[in-house]
Amino acid sequence: MERWHAVASWTWDAQDETCGICRMAFDGCCPDCKLPGDDCPLMWGACNHAFHLHCILKWVNSQTSQAHCPMCRREWQFKA
Amino acid sequence: MDQSTTSSFCNLGILDSLSNDSICEILRSYNGFCAATQTLLAAVDDLSARRDFVAHVHSLCKHGLDSLVRDHFLRVLEETFERNGASRFWRHFEPYSNVTGLNKNDDLEIDEDEILSVLHSALEEIYLEKGYQEKCLLMLVHAFQSYKKQVSRDTRDLDAERNHLTTKYQWIVSSVLTATLPRNFRVILHWYFKRTLEELSTRMDEELQDHESQSKDGMDLDEKGKICNKVGEMDVDECYNDSRYSENNKLVNSIGKVVLHLRSLGFTSMAEDAYASAIFLLLKAKVYDLAGDDFRSSVLQSIQSWIQAVPLKFLHALLVYLGDSVSYESSSSGLKSPLASQPSSFCPGIDSPSEGLVRWKLRLEYFAYETLQDLRISKLFEIIVDYPESSPAIEDLKLCLEYTGQHSKLVDSFISSLRYRLLTAGASTNDILHQYVSTIKALRTIDPAGVFLEAVGEPIRDYLRGRRDTIKCIVTMLTDGTGGNSSASGNPGDSLLEELNRDEEIQEDVGIDDDFNTDDRQAWINAARWQPDPVEADPLKGSRNQRKVDILGMIVGIIGSKDQLVHEYRTMLAEKLLNKSDYDIDSEIRTLELLKIHFGESSLQKCEIMLNDLLGSKRTNTNIKATISQPSQTSGENAISMDTISATIISSNFWPPIQDEPVNLPESVDQLLTEYATRFHETKTPRKLQWKKSLGTVKLELQFDDRIMQFTVAPVHASIIMQFQDQKSWTSKNLAAAIGIPVDALSRRIHFWISKGIISESAGVDTSDHVYTIMESMAETSKNGAGSSGIQELLGGDEEEERSVSSVENQLLKEMTVYEKFIMGMLTNFGSMALDRIHNTLKMFCIADPPYDKSLQQLQSFLSGLVSEEKLELRDGMYFLKK
Ligand SMILES: [Zn+2]
Ligand SMILES: [Zn+2]
Ligand SMILES: [Zn+2]
Numbered sequence: 001m002e003r004w005h006a007v008a009s010w011t012w013d014a015q016d017e018t019c020g021i022c023r024m025a026f027d028g029c030c031p032d033c034k035l036p037g038d039d040c041p042l043m044w045g046a047c048n049h050a051f052h053l054h055c056i057l058k059w060v061n062s063q064t065s066q067a068h069c070p071m072c073r074r075e076w077q078f079k080a
Numbered sequence: 081m082d083q084s085t086t087s088s089f090c091n092l093g094i095l096d097s098l099s100n101d102s103i104c105e106i107l108r109s110y111n112g113f114c115a116a117t118q119t120l121l122a123a124v125d126d127l128s129a130r131r132d133f134v135a136h137v138h139s140l141c142k143h144g145l146d147s148l149v150r151d152h153f154l155r156v157l158e159e160t161f162e163r164n165g166a167s168r169f170w171r172h173f174e175p176y177s178n179v180t181g182l183n184k185n186d187d188l189e190i191d192e193d194e195i196l197s198v199l200h201s202a203l204e205e206i207y208l209e210k211g212y213q214e215k216c217l218l219m220l221v222h223a224f225q226s227y228k229k230q231v232s233r234d235t236r237d238l239d240a241e242r243n244h245l246t247t248k249y250q251w252i253v254s255s256v257l258t259a260t261l262p263r264n265f266r267v268i269l270h271w272y273f274k275r276t277l278e279e280l281s282t283r284m285d286e287e288l289q290d291h292e293s294q295s296k297d298g299m300d301l302d303e304k305g306k307i308c309n310k311v312g313e314m315d316v317d318e319c320y321n322d323s324r325y326s327e328n329n330k331l332v333n334s335i336g337k338v339v340l341h342l343r344s345l346g347f348t349s350m351a352e353d354a355y356a357s358a359i360f361l362l363l364k365a366k367v368y369d370l371a372g373d374d375f376r377s378s379v380l381q382s383i384q385s386w387i388q389a390v391p392l393k394f395l396h397a398l399l400v401y402l403g404d405s406v407s408y409e410s411s412s413s414g415l416k417s418p419l420a421s422q423p424s425s426f427c428p429g430i431d432s433p434s435e436g437l438v439r440w441k442l443r444l445e446y447f448a449y450e451t452l453q454d455l456r457i458s459k460l461f462e463i464i465v466d467y468p469e470s471s472p473a474i475e476d477l478k479l480c481l482e483y484t485g486q487h488s489k490l491v492d493s494f495i496s497s498l499r500y501r502l503l504t505a506g507a508s509t510n511d512i513l514h515q516y517v518s519t520i521k522a523l524r525t526i527d528p529a530g531v532f533l534e535a536v537g538e539p540i541r542d543y544l545r546g547r548r549d550t551i552k553c554i555v556t557m558l559t560d561g562t563g564g565n566s567s568a569s570g571n572p573g574d575s576l577l578e579e580l581n582r583d584e585e586i587q588e589d590v591g592i593d594d595d596f597n598t599d600d601r602q603a604w605i606n607a608a609r610w611q612p613d614p615v616e617a618d619p620l621k622g623s624r625n626q627r628k629v630d631i632l633g634m635i636v637g638i639i640g641s642k643d644q645l646v647h648e649y650r651t652m653l654a655e656k657l658l659n660k661s662d663y664d665i666d667s668e669i670r671t672l673e674l675l676k677i678h679f680g681e682s683s684l685q686k687c688e689i690m691l692n693d694l695l696g697s698k699r700t701n702t703n704i705k706a707t708i709s710q711p712s713q714t715s716g717e718n719a720i721s722m723d724t725i726s727a728t729i730i731s732s733n734f735w736p737p738i739q740d741e742p743v744n745l746p747e748s749v750d751q752l753l754t755e756y757a758t759r760f761h762e763t764k765t766p767r768k769l770q771w772k773k774s775l776g777t778v779k780l781e782l783q784f785d786d787r788i789m790q791f792t793v794a795p796v797h798a799s800i801i802m803q804f805q806d807q808k809s810w811t812s813k814n815l816a817a818a819i820g821i822p823v824d825a826l827s828r829r830i831h832f833w834i835s836k837g838i839i840s841e842s843a844g845v846d847t848s849d850h851v852y853t854i855m856e857s858m859a860e861t862s863k864n865g866a867g868s869s870g871i872q873e874l875l876g877g878d879e880e881e882e883r884s885v886s887s888v889e890n891q892l893l894k895e896m897t898v899y900e901k902f903i904m905g906m907l908t909n910f911g912s913m914a915l916d917r918i919h920n921t922l923k924m925f926c927i928a929d930p931p932y933d934k935s936l937q938q939l940q941s942f943l944s945g946l947v948s949e950e951k952l953e954l955r956d957g958m959y960f961l962k963k
Contacts, residue, residue, distance in 0.1 A: 003724050004749055005661040006795070007775035008757070009732035013766040028733045034685065035692055036731045042766065 012042050014050045020071045021055035030054045045069050046077035102143065109139035110148075117153055120216050121160045130219065137223040138230075146224065150245070153220055157213055158252045165209045166256050170265075172202035177264055192275065199272055200334075203341040210253060210344065217249055218242075254346025266350060272338070273358035277394070280331050281362055284390045332394065336401035343402075355398075359391050360447055366390075367451045375463045375470035380479055383452065387444050395440050446484065453480035457490050461497045464515065467522040478526045487527075491535050498536070503543040509553045516540045516638075517557075517576065520631050533634070541638045545940070546947040546954055551639055551648045558635070559649060559671045577674045580632055632678055644937040646683050649675065651736050653687055658728065658738075661777040661792065663698035665691055689734040697729045704759045725752050728776070729760070729769065740772040744820035745795060746802045782838065785856050789838070796821070796829050801838070804854040812850040896934065896942040899926065903943075904951070904961065912958040915940055 012026045022030050029040035030052035043053040049071045051059070060067040060076060067076040113136035119129045140149050176195060221242045335355075342351040366386055370379045456463065456477040463470045463477075481487055502515055516537065523533050544550045558577045639645050653668065669691055676684050705722065732738070745753070757769040778798035782789045791797075799819050803810060810818075816826040830852060833839040837855060844851045899922060906921060907913060913921075919936050926932035934942075943959060946952040953960040 002781055002790075003661060003726065003779040004720075004752075004795075004798070005776045005778070006725065006727045006753055006756075006771060006773070007658055007730065008727055008769040008771045009730050010760070010764070010767050010769055011732075013761075013768050025733050027731060035689060036733065037696065037767070038764070044766075 010037065012050070014042060014044075015048075016050065019052045019055055020049065021051050021059055024052070026050065026052070044079040045074075046079050047072050047074045048079070105139065106143050106145070109136045110145075112136040113140060113149065114152065117156050120219065121156055121213070133219065134223045134226065137220065138227045141224070141227045149220070153217075154245075154248060154252065157217065157249065158256065161209075161213060161253060162256050162260075165206050165213075165253070166260050168209075169202055169206040169257075170260060170262055172198050172205075173262060173265060173268060176268060177262065195268065196272065196275070199268065199338070203338060207341050207344065214246070214249065217245055221245060250346065257345055257347070266354070269342070269347075269350065269354040270357060273335070273355040274361060276331065276335055277355070277358045277362055280328065280335075280394055281390045283328055283331075284393065285386075288386075288389050329397075332397040333401060336398050339398065339402060359395075359444070363387070363391060363444060363448055364451050367448055368455065371452055371455055373459065373462075375459070375466050375473035378472040378476050380452065380476045383448050384445070387441070387448060391444055392437065392441060396437055399434060399436055449480040449483045450486070453477060453484055453486065454489070456480070457493045460490065460494050461501050464518050464522045467518045471522070471525070474522050474525050481526060487532060490526075491532060494536055495539055498539055503539060509544065509547050509549050510557070512540065512544060513550075513553055513557055513635075516544075517631065517635070520634055530630075537634060537637075542954070544638050545640075546944055548945050548948045550944070551644065551941070552652065554635060554639060555645060555648045555652055558632075558645075559652075559675070575671065575674075576635075577632075577671065577678070581674055581677070639937075640940055641937050642679050643683065643935075644941065646675075646679060646687075650687050650690070653690060654736050654738070657690060657694055658775055659777060660694075660728070661726075661779060663694055663701075663728075665694050686734045689731055693730045693734075694728060697727060700729060700760065700764075701726050703763055704756060707759055707763065720748055720752065722752055722755070725749075725756055727753075727756060727769075738772065738775070741774045741796075741825075742820055743774045743796050743799055744818065745773055745799055789836075791836075793832070797832055800826070800830055801833060804839070804852075808856075809851060809853040811844050812852065815852060896938070899932065899942075900946070902926065903946075907952070907959060907961045912955075912960045914958055915943070918943070918959065 010027075014026050016026070018025050019030065024030060026042055027036060029036040032054050033040035033052075041053045042050045043056050044050045045056070047069050049069050051070070056076075059070060068074060069076050112132055116129050116133035116136060120133060137149055140146065224241055339351050339355070342348070367379075367383055370382055370386070456473055460477075463473050467474070477490075481490065502512055519536065519540070520533060523536065524530075527533055557575070559575050636642050636645055656668070657665070672684060672687055672691060675687075681688075744750075753771055753773075757771065761768045774795055776795050778793050778795055780791045780793060780798060780801065782791070782801070793801075796819070800815070803815060803818055812823050812826060812830075815830075816823040819826065821829070827850070830839060830841075834841055834852075840853050840855055842851045842853065902922065902925070903918060906918065915936065919939050922932040922934075922939070943952060943954075947954050947959075950962050953962045
């Protein structure tokens with residue numbers, strides 16, 4: 001055998017399939033991005049909910065006081 | 081003497097008032113007059129008869145009987161002409177009474193020279209007879225004149241008398257001849273002119289060529305340019321220096337004489353018809369001769385030169401001879417040599433040609449244009465096949481049509497030849513598409529506004545819509561320069577998109593000089609005389625090319641929408657990318673850039689991501705390799721290193737649905753893939769890989785006892801063959817289990833290796849089981865009769881069956897088949913339905929399980945499939961059940 005060129009698809013290691021903010025697939029990208037994957041990463045909160053990084057940043061920035069997770073309403077903390 | 085009694089009877093009223101003496105005198109004079117008339121007209125022209133004649137006329141005039149004289153004389157003249165003129169004249173032609181057509185075969189029986197001289201002498205004879213009778217008529221006129229002089233010295237009405245009698249006589253001549261005209265005379269005349277003109281034109285042609293070759297000899301380029309002009313201007317001085325000139329002149333004169341004679345017999349229009357049709361025949365033959373089946377050179381110029389040089393020259397000479405030409409040099413031209421007196425003759429704008437000649441020129445040119453046009457139209461299909469080499473013929477046709485305005489002829493004829501030649505089951509979709517594109521390119525020249533293309537393209541588009549592989553062929557043609565287009569004209573290896581782009585750039589560089597205004601367009605529409613659709617409001621057309629024929633738009637028009645085209649492109653791109661064993665996508669990137677120009681970036685977003693995945697995969701691959709410093713497996717002879725592994729990692733959300741079938745890969749490969757995935761997860765946390773094990777390509781080198789073979793195959797094939805490394809023989813059940821695929825799938829896949837002569841198949845112990853054995857040597861292979869030898873590189877696969885990406889149609893077919901019954905039912909009830917209506921009805925009624933959610937284009941594509949399966953029929957945009 002000289003070369004084995006395989007095909008794979010990548011996926012985010014997340015529990016949900018879609019982003020709770022923009023409702024787009026995690027394996028796609030947020031509405032502001034064109035390229036999925038590294039360019040539009042996911043971000044997990046302390047509550048273990050995941051969102052597109054761009055989506056959750058927008059969300060956090062739009063909240064006047066302390067931001068909460070859009071899914072479980074717990075206080076939003078970026079997972080370390 | 082019954083004539084005299086009837087005459088006298090008519091004048092009984094006068095007789096009553098007359099004395100006996102007078103009556104006697106009148107009777108005597110009348111009898112004398114009749115006798116003298118008889119004698120004179122019988123051509124016994126003696127002096128005494130003349131004297132008697134005049135005396136009797138005078139005497140009868142004295143009694144006021146001049147009208148009696150006139151009537152009697154004309155009656156005898158008519159009888160004599162019937163006897164001595166007409167019937168003798170026609171008798172000459174009696175031997176040729178079987179000549180009824182100008183058919184060449186009919187003429188074989190005739191001695192051509194004989195008929196020629198018969199015509200000449202017959203005309204000569206009747207002309208002489210007529211001349212003599214005219215002389216006698218003049219004698220009567222003179223008798224009247226001399227009487228009037230004696231009586232009143234009044235000479236005013238003398239010319240009137242003569243004109244009256246001459247006109248009467250001319251009328252008698254032509255009515256007698258017309259009444260007795262035999263059928264064959266017209267044919268003989270026609271034949272005569274045809275023959276003499278052919279002879280003349282042959283000589284003139286020779287002259288023309290001699291003249292050209294003479295002037296071509298030893299002259300420089302400057303002079304060469306003048307040939308055309310010289311021919312065009314019919315430079316008589318030079319042409320006619322040799323002896324042939326007088327020969328031609330003689331021939332023209334003898335033709336002229338025949339025409340003159342015929343005219344004097346009242347056959348003016350018959351003669352003209354005869355030589356006109358002979359000239360047109362000649363011209364037609366010349367056009368056919370010059371044009372022929374050669375589409376790669378323009379012939380209009382040489383046809384025009386020929387018209388100037390041959391028929392017009394002849395007509396000019398003829399008209400001058402006949403005296404019809406009001407010549408500008410008539411004062412100096414003696415009748416003896418009409419041609420010589422005409423210097424460089426007539427050419428538009430030079431001097432003032434006679435009106436008759438100008439009319440002739442227009443007639444001949446129109447006829448030539450029309451003939452060439454009809455000839456080219458009848459071969460338009462071949463011309464377009466030959467495009468662009470045939471563009472001179474297209475250019476000619478354009479000029480002809482501009483002149484004749486018969487564009488609709490072209491439409492009808494071309495559409496019917498399309499139906500007959502191209503739109504048949506035997507023609508491949510690719511060929512039809514290429515002819516369609518060539519048609520658009522070729523007809524753009526003739527019809528820059530695209531009005532006519534609209535009409536011609538319609539049947540092609542309709543036809544293509546009924547074919548299932550149309551979209552695929554279109555996409556291939558647009559994007560792929562190398563594949564599929566066997567009959568492509570133009571640069572091989574260049575996609576149509578590339579070509580269109582280049583054209584556009586050229587146009588931009590040149591500037592928009594081929595833009596035309598609305599007046600031109602309107603003129604064209606008027607000329608074409610049909611109701612054109614306004615150029616479709618196509619968003620693809622930039623304002624810059626709004627009025628140009630949009631090739632791409634017309635191609636997309638076949639499919640119906642650009643979305644469907646893009647969709648098919650994405651499917652084909654996916655297939656292509658997944659079958660790549662490297663990351664080289666330069667040409668795909670270029671194609672995508674071109675597509676983006678025409679179809680907009682947003683619609684190609686997904687394709688862009690697909691290409692980006694390939695680029696990303698390349699980077700990732702390199703990174704992963706870098707993290708693995710040492711091959712983890714070093715033991716075993718089948719050990720393979722990570723270096724041999726590479727991967728394409730796709731963002732599956734943006735790719736078309738991909739069919740992945742489970743398959744057990746060889747353990748060593750599987751381990752490496754797992755490790756690869758782990759590395760990926762490590763470098764790209766929190767992303768992970770999911771292998772699509774049946775996809776990809778495997779390059780193999782098989783080493784046998786006596787040979788080495790190379791293959792590029794799908795993973796399934798590789799898995800199969802690699803099972804034979806450790807075990808030479810497998811039963812189908814066991815092998816299927818080892819690879820993890822169903823037995824029937826295995827037997828399909830393994831066929832690839834069997835056909836290569838690498839594995840042999842034999843019946844197993846159990847009838848449902850087969851035994852597969854690897855062939856270790858060539859000898860074994862040839863013993864089994866199968867196979868091939870040497871190094872092979874093939875993309876293994878059971879052709880169509882093994883498309884990794886389910887194509888649009890297959891995918892759609894799966895989803896649409898549930899509606900098929902419903903559609904058939906609708907059509908049974910309604911007879912026929914348009915696409916829209918079927919779509920709306922489905923939307924209305926199929927709301928559950930599964931709800932109808934397809935686009936109009938998807939429905940159309942599905943219906944096209946049913947049409948090609950001959951379940952449905954598509955006519956004028958309506959779908960019918962096929963009976
Ligand atoms: Zn999101
Ligand atoms: Zn984003
Ligand atoms: Zn949460």
